[in-house]
Amino acid sequence: MKQEVASFLDYVAHSPTVFQATQQACDMLDAAGFTRLSEHEALEILPGGRYYVTRNRSALVAFAVPENGFTHCQIVASHGDSPTFKLKAHAEGEAAGAYIRLDVEPYGVDHKFTDINDYWAATYVDFLYNANITTGYADGTFRPSAQLTGFAFLKMLLTALGYDSAIEGYTGPNWRLEPSGYSL
Numbered sequence: 001m002k003q004e005v006a007s008f009l010d011y012v013a014h015s016p017t018v019f020q021a022t023q024q025a026c027d028m029l030d031a032a033g034f035t036r037l038s039e040h041e042a043l044e045i046l047p048g049g050r051y052y053v054t055r056n057r058s059a060l061v062a063f064a065v066p067e068n069g070f071t072h073c074q075i076v077a078s079h080g081d082s083p084t085f086k087l088k089a090h091a092e093g094e095a096a097g098a099y100i101r102l103d104v105e106p107y108g109v110d111h112k113f114t115d116i117n118d119y120w121a122a123t124y125v126d127f128l129y130n131a132n133i134t135t136g137y138a139d140g141t142f143r144p145s146a147q148l149t150g151f152a153f154l155k156m157l158l159t160a161l162g163y164d165s166a167i168e169g170y171t172g173p174n175w176r177l178e179p180s181g182y183s184l
Contacts, residue, residue, distance in 0.1 A: 039162060
């Protein structure tokens with residue numbers, strides 16, 4: 001446990017700006033065997049592969065492809081615009097009796113969807129909404145318990161990589177048919 005804490009503190013100490021934070025993360029992904037992709041070249045993504053792409057040295061997307069196809073996906077998101085953390089009042093708490101947890105301020109509190117107020121990843125969903133990566137459903141919900149389809153994941157990934165939905169044509173009721181041309 002002490003090794004992980006020391007590693008994290010070293011990361012924060014060497015990341016005074018978003019650029020250093022992104023570079024530190026890229027170095028860790030390289031050391032873990034991830035392959036760096038260029039968004040300006042055709043992507044060769046293989047089952048079992050682990051990949052990442054960075055833009056402007058300030059944004060980073062990393063993902064791993066399962067060996068036996070997709071049955072589900074998990075997304076973890078963060079933002080690097082300020083690698084310093086603002087602690088909440090009375091931030092220290094014990095987690096499962098195993099370690100001390102420090103609670104930090106969320107990234108925004110005005111949730112964009114009506115059904116995520118008590119959802120554990122609400123601030124990350126808001127971030128994805130603000131970055132135009134997800135728009136939710138027409139009724140104003142996000143439906144965090146709903147299954148994420150491969151097409152929806154692909155649309156989110158392409159948008160995060162900078163594809164413009166309006167230009168590329170994956171908008172409207174039939175968008176799910178369009179981005180499959182960009183896949184494997």
